[in-house]
Each structure stands twice: as C-alpha cells, then as structure tokens.
Amino acid sequence: MASTRLRTAEKYISHFATLDKALLESLLADSYRHEFAPISLNAPGPFTKTGFMAHGAGLADIMNGFPVTAKEHFECEASNSVVVWATSEAHFREELMDPGISREEWEYRGEYVFMFTMDEGGEKIVRTVEFLDSASTKERLLGLMARARANLEKVQGKGIDSLKHVE
Incomplete structure (x- = not known):
C-alpha cells in the first residue's frame, strides 16, 4: 500500500490532466513554495501558494490540460519527500491553435523531475x-x-472567428 506522502504526490501529478484548481489547492500547504529549475531557463518564480495557484489558472486559460505521467518515483521517509520523474504533453485549447503553424507543431511533449x-x-x-x-x-x-x-x-477582443485569418 502506498504511503500518504506518495499518494499526495500522485494526486499532485494527476491534477495536471485537467488543471484541477480545487485539487491542487487542497494539496498545497499554506506555506507552500514552488521553484522551477534549472535557473538558466530564467523561469518565473519562486511562487508562494497563491502565486502558484495563479500560475495554474494562467495555464488553464490556454490549455485544456497538461497531462503528466509518472515514469518512476523515489520516496524518502527520512526527509519526508518524494521525487517523481515524469513526462507530459500540452493540450492547448482548440480555439487558440491558429493555422499559422501546423497541428503537429502545436503538440508538445516534455520531461520533468518533481521534488516534493x-x-x-x-x-x-x-x-x-x-x-x-x-x-x-x-x-x-514557451x-x-x-x-x-x-x-x-485576439479571441477575447474580436470574437472567436478572428483566428481563422491569423498567419
């Protein structure tokens, strides 16, 4: 049977499938801190719980989901931590995928390591x-x-048909 910490990490990973704000919020401590690495990416953050929730809401504005699939996990009872090696794919909102680039170019798959x-x-x-x-x-x-x-x-400013002519 999986430990509580491992189940918590699994729930966190699962929230990406639909960018479930309520699930994410229920898993984060009030003192939560989120950092992206490596620093060479110049990624946003670090985030507090409130900041990371806003970051997730921004993703939900442009994506239906960002499913993350765990490949392996490593659990350490002594440090009360879990490390997850995972892959992902971005599911951009259909109405935001303009014809200026191919459907295949809109498909994105990535690889991640989460340290919880x-x-x-x-x-x-x-x-x-x-x-x-x-x-x-x-x-x-990016x-x-x-x-x-x-x-x-453009969609918010001119209506959904505005993207049909974007190149």
Missing part, C-alpha cells in the same frame, strides 16, 4: 522543485504558450 517535500503527515506539499525539460521548454513550449496567449487576447 511534505508536511509532517504527508498530506500537504510544503515545497516543490520542478526541473523542466530545459531545451524543449526554451525552444518550443513560444507555443506565448502564441496561445496572444491568440487568447
């Missing part, structure tokens, strides 16, 4: 260090996210 530190009971996460797939994130994901956000602004 839990509270004493293992039910809340107090800290996450998330190692991003640096080359792929920098070369593809550009796709920026394009989707720009398309979202």
Whole structure:
C-alpha cells in the first residue's frame, strides 16, 4: 500500500490532466513554495501558494490540460519527500491553435523531475522543485504558450472567428 506522502504526490501529478484548481489547492500547504529549475531557463518564480495557484489558472486559460505521467518515483521517509520523474504533453485549447503553424507543431511533449517535500503527515506539499525539460521548454513550449496567449487576447477582443485569418 502506498504511503500518504506518495499518494499526495500522485494526486499532485494527476491534477495536471485537467488543471484541477480545487485539487491542487487542497494539496498545497499554506506555506507552500514552488521553484522551477534549472535557473538558466530564467523561469518565473519562486511562487508562494497563491502565486502558484495563479500560475495554474494562467495555464488553464490556454490549455485544456497538461497531462503528466509518472515514469518512476523515489520516496524518502527520512526527509519526508518524494521525487517523481515524469513526462507530459500540452493540450492547448482548440480555439487558440491558429493555422499559422501546423497541428503537429502545436503538440508538445516534455520531461520533468518533481521534488516534493511534505508536511509532517504527508498530506500537504510544503515545497516543490520542478526541473523542466530545459531545451524543449526554451525552444518550443514557451513560444507555443506565448502564441496561445496572444491568440487568447485576439479571441477575447474580436470574437472567436478572428483566428481563422491569423498567419
């Protein structure tokens, strides 16, 4: 049977499938801290619980989900921590995927390592260090996210049909 800390880490990983805000909020301690690595990516953060919830809401604006699949996990009872090696794929909102790039180019798959530190009971996460797939994130994901956000602004400003003519 899986430990409480491992079940908590699994729930966190599962929230990405639908970007479930309520589930994420229930797993994070009030003192939560989230850091992205490596520093060479110049990623946003570090985030408090409130900041990370806002970051997740921003993803939900442009994606239906960002399913993460655990490949392996490593649990350490002494440090009350779990490390998860995982893969992901971004599911951008259909209405934000303009025809200026191919459907295949909108598909993004990445690889990650999450390091979770839990509270004493293992039910809340107090800290996450998330190692991003640096080359792929920098070369593809950030550009796709920026394009989707720009398309979202167009949709909000001019109506959904505005993207049919974007090149």
